[in-house]
Amino acid sequence: MKKLTIVLLALLIAMTVGSGVIMAQEDYTILVMPKLVGIPYFNASETGALQAGEDLGVNVEYAGPTQADAAAQVKMIEDYITRGVDAIAVAPNDPAALSPVLKKAREEGILVLDWDTPADKKLVDYSVHQIDDQAYGEHIVDLLVEEMGTDEGDYAILTGGLSAANLNSWIDYGLDYAEEKYPDLNLVTERIPTDEKQQEAYSKTLNLLRAYPNLKGIIGISTPAPIGAAQAVEERGLSDEVAVVGTSLPNDSRPYLKSGALDVATLWEPDKLGYLTVYVALEALKGNEITDGMEVPEVGKIEVWEDGKTIIMGPPTDFTAENVDQFDF
Known part of the structure; x- marks a missing residue:
């Protein structure tokens, strides 16, 4: 007991x-x-x-x-x-x-x-x-050059918001890297904010394509940005002329990856x-x-x-x- x-x-x-x-x-x-x-x-x-x-x-x-x-x-x-x-x-x-x-x-x-x-x-x-922010920013630039098929020419960067520290960090590291490794790349304008909205990225990309007819590549930083850019590029029939890469989810990216308007999306889970x-x-x-x-x-x-x-x-x-x-x- x-x-x-x-x-x-x-x-x-x-x-x-x-x-x-x-x-x-x-x-x-x-x-x-x-x-x-x-x-x-x-x-x-x-x-x-x-x-x-x-x-x-x-x-x-x-x-x-x-x-x-x-x-x-x-x-x-x-x-x-x-x-x-x-x-x-x-x-x-x-x-x-x-x-x-x-x-x-x-x-x-x-x-x-x-x-x-x-x-x-x-x-x-x-x-x-x-x-790692630096490694990621550099990786995105390498993806762009790979998909452009050249390390020279005009490109642009769409971002989410101008105050977002992580987006700015990736872009800053990428720009430093591009300047050193790909000096013949030409950023046509300052990073363009899209307010984390696909529609905004779409309309800003249409403006870019009109303003810079020799544009060869677009980087989208923020998950809606590459999708909006790809939508505009596809609509203008420029999928074979303008490479689009950026940070996006696979489910959102799928139709544009399949159509070829978006070349590569890169992210984590x-x-x-x-x-x-x-x-x-x-x-x-x-x-x-x-x-x-x-x-x-x-x-x-x-x-x-x-x-x-x-x-x-x-x-x-x-x-x-x-x-x-x-x-x-």
Whole structure:
């Protein structure tokens, strides 16, 4: 009887402790905020973030503005600070505009992360990146030259928003690389903002094609930009004359890759990025260290830089007419 009592007591303690751990995680609330909601890229990130919440036993709220608006992000973050969330992971539309509210969040004891797009490095506990920005920017330029079939001639760059730090970083690295490796490439105009909208990229590309009849290539940075560019190029019957490459989802890219209007789309798996963001936030809330080479469920091995806070998910994937049907996001 005494032994049975001890066994039952041990089981009761184990169940209580186990329950306590789970409840502690469920008591955490992590806000994951994209630049905007309602576009396929951030819809896929939402799927991953919410799946992580379910798998890891933590409350995840995925919320953002309906337009790529930094002021709207600030207001929403203010509201979540008042509600008392434990962690805020944000993809800033304008890093400088968000600095005061992120500083306030830290002062309130809230864990602050950025993901997808960097915020002020001094204000974040962790910075979750898809890829190495320099390697990615250079890779995109190499893709353009490869698809143009020449390393000389006119090209243009469409971007999402002029304040988006991650997009600017890829473009800046790419321009530096092009200047050094492909000096005969000619950027016909400054990077062109498209407000993260396919229709805007489409109309801006039509203007480009009229203004620069010798244009040989277009880079689209932001997931809607390459699609809008390809739509315009296809409409004008210039798929064989103007190469289009850029950062886009395979499902959006598929019809244009198949038609030849879009030559290559390059990206990562955004659902995994959403998952990784929640995983990192939860581990940090629990006081666990995030280490280089660690294996993250549903994601794989990650890279952690020497600063201890920059996390790289992994290399990009290139989507082409030949392989795009292997992907569904």
